[in-house]
Amino acid sequence: MNNHVLKSLVFVIPFAFFFLSFVSLKTETLEEKVEKLKKERKLVAFHPENDKVKNRRYSNKGIIDLGKTLFHDKVLSRNNNVSCASCHENTKGFSNGERFGTGTHGNKTVRNVPHLYNLDMNMSFFWDGRATSLDEQLGMVITSKDELDMDFTEIVTRLKANETYKLKFDSLFPGDGVTKKTFSQAVIAYEKSIQSYGSLYDKYLDGDTSVFNEKQKKGFELFITKANCITCHKGVNLTDAVFHNVGVKTDDIGRSKIDKIGMSNEFNSTPYPFFSTFKAFKTPSLRNVKNSAPYFHDGSKKTLRDVVEMYNKGGENPDQTGLAKEIRPLGLNEQELEALVEFLGTFSSPNEY
Ligand code: HEC
Ligand code: HEC
Numbered sequence: 368m369n370n371h372v373l374k375s376l377v378f379v380i381p382f383a384f385f386f387l388s389f390v391s392l393k394t395e396t397l398e399e400k401v402e403k404l405k406k407e408r409k410l411v412a413f414h415p416e417n418d419k420v421k422n423r424r425y426s427n428k429g430i431i432d433l434g435k436t437l438f439h440d441k442v443l444s445r446n447n448n449v450s451c452a453s454c455h456e457n458t459k460g461f462s463n464g465e466r467f468g469t470g471t472h473g474n475k476t477v478r479n480v481p482h483l484y485n486l487d488m489n490m491s492f493f494w495d496g497r498a499t500s501l502d503e504q505l506g507m508v509i510t511s512k513d514e515l516d517m518d519f520t521e522i523v524t525r526l527k528a529n530e531t532y533k534l535k536f537d538s539l540f541p542g543d544g545v546t547k548k549t550f551s552q553a554v555i556a557y558e559k560s561i562q563s564y565g566s567l568y569d570k571y572l573d574g575d576t577s578v579f580n581e582k583q584k585k586g587f588e589l590f591i592t593k594a595n596c597i598t599c600h601k602g603v604n605l606t607d608a609v610f611h612n613v614g615v616k617t618d619d620i621g622r623s624k625i626d627k628i629g630m631s632n633e634f635n636s637t638p639y640p641f642f643s644t645f646k647a648f649k650t651p652s653l654r655n656v657k658n659s660a661p662y663f664h665d666g667s668k669k670t671l672r673d674v675v676e677m678y679n680k681g682g683e684n685p686d687q688t689g690l691a692k693e694i695r696p697l698g699l700n701e702q703e704l705e706a707l708v709e710f711l712g713t714f715s716s717p718n719e720y
Contacts, residue, residue, distance in 0.1 A: 397588050398576060404591060405572065411603040412572035413485070413564040413654075427556070429539050434557025437550070442525050443509070444471040445516040451554075454480045454514075457720045460659025461561065466666035470513045477513065478619070479666030482659040484563040484716075485652055490608040494648045494664040495622045501555045519547040526550065563654035563716040571713070579713065586710025589703055594678065596707075598693050599650045605714065610647035611691040614682015615663050622647040623689075645689035657712045671708045679704060 404410040437443065438451045454468035454476070455461045461483040468476040478494050486492075491499050498504035509517050526532045526545045533545060540549040570578045571587075579587065590596045599607050610622040622644035648664045662668040668677065677683055681696040699707065
């Protein structure tokens with residue numbers, strides 16, 4: 368090899384490498400992208416049997432069934448007219464198909480009724496995360512004037528007066544019977560049993576890529592690339608468990624009420640990330656999302672199509688304060704919007720509750 372050839376190789380080889388890596392980037396398949404994100408634990412199929420927190424769940428079927436009966440019983444409300452299931456209906460994705468719930472006094476709730484799938488994985492509860500455990504959450508929903516307007520003493524009295532309940536509690540909780548604690552234990556056991564898994568999406572991640580049609584594949588690709596949904600809707604429960612302002616047009620100040628930031632106008636002067644909780648809400652899990660319309664904390668979007676159109680615009684709130692930096696116009700065309708909606712349908716689980 369003469370000097371001239373060697374010299375030109377010095378130039379050609381790095382260029383060839385650069386060119387090849389560029390080509391391979393361009394042609395990375397959906398499967399390859401998914402494999403990478405699986406390694407980063409951003410895409411995770413749910414297998415309850417492998418779940419580390421399994422031990423925390425109540426596995427006693429009797430207690431779960433009792434919890435289910437209580438969940439559907441109107442005796443839990445002040446006027447005997449509303450049960451948990453009146454707002455959280457299992458046939459409506461554990462929401463109620465309406466913008467707001469209707470409480471025991473006929474009033475509307477302030478926010479949309481959220482679904483209850485995979486609650487055990489949540490770090491906080493309610494749209495603004497103001498409860499940090501299911502016990503705390505239950506106490507709030509029982510006593511809230513907007514919802515059941517009850518107290519635990521009255522619930523225990525009513526349940527004790529009912530012979531069937533009394534016997535059931537006595538046999539399931541020997542020595543304790545009906546108490547605030549055993550009542551809560553039963554309701555929470557049922558709540559934790561509402562698990563969403565075994566969906567097409569889980570199957571795809573488990574390696575059976577044939578379960579998706581072309582549209583769903585296209586939608587998945589968008590979800591993890593151009594549409595950038597994966598930054599917040601990630602992990603086994605498709606949520607990052609924190610709070611963001613995604614540009615919903617609303618007067619509800621959301622999480623900043625809890626953090627006591629953004630109450631007056633200090634969010635105008637406090638630098639990011641402090642004002643980032645202004646109008647921010649908990650990223651909801653997208654498990655079974657197709658079933659629980661309408662959407663967002665205010666139930667303002669009737670369909671998933673409306674939701675993705677809002678994201679495509681980069682939000683709709685004219686007040687940009689606190690808007691998450693990931694929210695910006697996405698430039699998705701008609702077919703891409705359709706594909707994304709089709710993909711969101713793959714999170715639905717065949718389970719019954
Ligand atoms: C009147 C309608 C209504 C009734 C009745 C009701 N809820 Fe809710 N529930 C809601 C609304 C609305 C929210 C969200 C409120 C918020 O975020 O400010 C909610 C939130 C929740 C959450 C938090 C979910 C999450 O992802 O953060 C749980 C858990 C829950 N409810 C369980 C129950 C249980 C158990 C009962 C019965 C004891 C019950 N609810 C009764 C309307 C209702
Ligand atoms: C910056 C974080 C973030 C990004 C990016 C994001 N989301 Fe969300 N998502 C949220 C939050 C937070 C909410 C609740 C907002 C509210 O109610 O005001 C939400 C709500 C939703 C809901 C409504 C669920 C329900 O139960 O009401 C759907 C559906 C949804 N997102 C899908 C998507 C899709 C599809 C994308 C990509 C185009 C996306 N999200 C991008 C954080 C995000």
